[in-house]
Amino acid sequence: MAFEYAPAPESRSVVDIRASYGLFIGGEFVDGSGGRIKTVNPATEEVLAEVAEAGSDDVDRAVAAARTAFDQVWGPMPGRERAKYLYRIARIVQERARELAVLETIDNGKPIRESRDVDVPLVAAHFFYYAGWADKLRYAGFGERPLGVAAQVIPWNFPLLMLAWKIAPALACGNTVVLKPAETTPLTALAFAEICQQAELPPGVVNIVTGAGETGRLLVEHPAVDKVAFTGSTEVGKQIARSVAGSRKRVTLELGGKAANIVFDDAPIDQAVEGIVNGIFFNQGHVCCAGSRLLVQESIAGDLLDALKRRMALLRVGDPLDKNTDVGAINSAVQLERIRRLSEIGDAEGAERWTAPCELPDRGFWFAPTVFTGVSQAHRIAREEIFGPVLSVLTFRTPAEAVEKANNTPYGLSAGIWSEKGSRILAVADKLRAGVVWANTFNKFDPASPFGGYKESGYGREGGRHGLEAYLDR
Amino acid sequence: MIAEEPPAETAEHAARLAIRKTYKLFIGGAFPRSESGRSYPVRSASGDFMANAALASRKDARDAVRAARSAFAKWSGATAYNRGQILYRIAEMLEGRRAQFIDEVAAASGDGVSAASEVDAAIDRWVWYAGWSDKIAQVHGAANPVAGPYFNLSTPEPTGVVAIVAPAESSLLGLVSVVAPAIVPGNTVVVVASEERPLPAVTLTEVLATSDLPGGVVNLLTGRVAEIAPWLASHMDVDALDLAGVRDAGLATDLEIAAAENLKRVLRPVPASSDWAADPDVQRMLTFMEMKTAWHPKGI
Structure with missing residues (x-):
């Protein structure tokens, strides 16, 4: 007997979206000199607001405001005072948690359950964690001198959380920032600007410039920034690495991934299935560390795939504001097109597609949870980051083969291991060339835990004591 | 033995003609000439001919990278204690040939006064880094x-194959100061x-070859930096690039741009005026290490 879920929509009344937003420079919202960008709700295609597209003059102004704030206020301020501002911000995020979660869900398309239970609590935790470091830097081992002005460019998959990962450590170390949110998800960053005002953060310490790739390029290449921090695609990461060559700028890059999720024959199947689902369908698969390659030991592949498909059939895809929704909307038409195209390539190259049976809404951007079997290492769906709810399944016979296949990628961000045998987990974890290894779990994040990649997944770490290194000089 | 023998050129009453050494490359634990068959004259600080050194080619650079990659699994998989023992053994071997190195360093720099202290510092630097092998992770x-x-542990691991342009001025101490920190965590180098x-x-x-250092952990090329370094900077199986000794700012920028193609970790050039005798810190080691964070649930 099946129980149907009644709709359980979260109320939108808690958010107040303005029709139009300017740039946040020097503690105030100001008009931009460039064009305007519309941001839409990807679940309905409704236009939510217009934001400014910052041009060269705007970026100059923002960097100058950050420089002044660094020289005159934030740099000289004792760490214990900086800490108090960050604690204030953490508290205001907690106070406005519901509003931020709903706003994030509307602008991004992710299920309210995720923005409410994962993103926003982690944002508050991140500010709380780094607030505590601000007056303890001498114990961290990376020096105590801030670098100056940080140019920070973040992606659309975890808009407010990525903002927190960038801004909290930068400010704790005494830097000031100019941050550019993604063009499709600017609204929570602009809400954060209001939080900075509520916290009475000194003007210019945090500046938010909205825009698309060109605004990001202007910011990253600005001669007066001392530090560049970028989260996004490996392709853009390489452009940034080239653009800073020969300069004095310090850089950290958190880029793409193609994580292997390795399931051994002794793994607890039900837990592993939950981990696989969480690994690839969490946040619609818009996760750089998503477990997008399932490596399953051949002897249990049939049973595991049957259980996985049974579980996938239960995923509820639809209205992101419904509290029962598991998988929300694809963030943009552009991303949906990319997911479709790579999936079609998967078909064309001979992999077998299975799609979870579910009804998709008529409007908005949607892609049903999908698994490809019969995938070989040469297939593009096994090599390229799809950044969507698409899982590629490969099999292996021996642990050595699993490790070799897992490492056979230019990426190295994350990996998963499922086994009941402790010694095997430790031996395999040692051999995986990835910055985060989840054993018998997946997609866990914490402000105290360093995150970042090997190889072409980028360099530098965010989170934990190690996350301070990117913002300090010895 | 060799150290006792004064160079033939300066021997006043040489009863016999000294045997000169052929200066070759060091790749995969062997001492090949350049596959190109080329060499270039090396002169002392006073301009006298000292030897013909191998003029390494693109092919030599690729061979060296292949040797370094092949050696990586074994060297990075060795225990930290074992790597520390081997680095200490290098110091022992170097100490035993101290006089020879003082002569060679003095001939290269023309500074006979500081050569002894440079060699001593180079020996001590191996000892310093040897001790780090089983402490850097802690x-x-x-x-x-x-x-x-959740159990949650962050452990630094070696980055992989590191290509290094050694300092131009400090022929021994500078070299040791960039090679030792790269290999002690388990990287292999060209x-x-x-x-x-x-x-x-x-x-x-020759010291490295007799110190139980596995072949391929350190591979040495001699020749033109401007010719060899671009092949290393653009090589897709090199994980990191140390530009310590690059003196041409334009070349350094070009190398950093080439390195972006597979996102090599890059250490920018060290100013020519820098004092390699100063106490090092941990930064060079950490630049060529990756932090791995492992999670596991706790539960009964």
């Missing part, structure tokens, strides 16, 4: 108190010796 790793029932002062580096490879 100092730089972390047990992270995450908000949930190092381009000082272009004008390559001979102490070549002699150092």
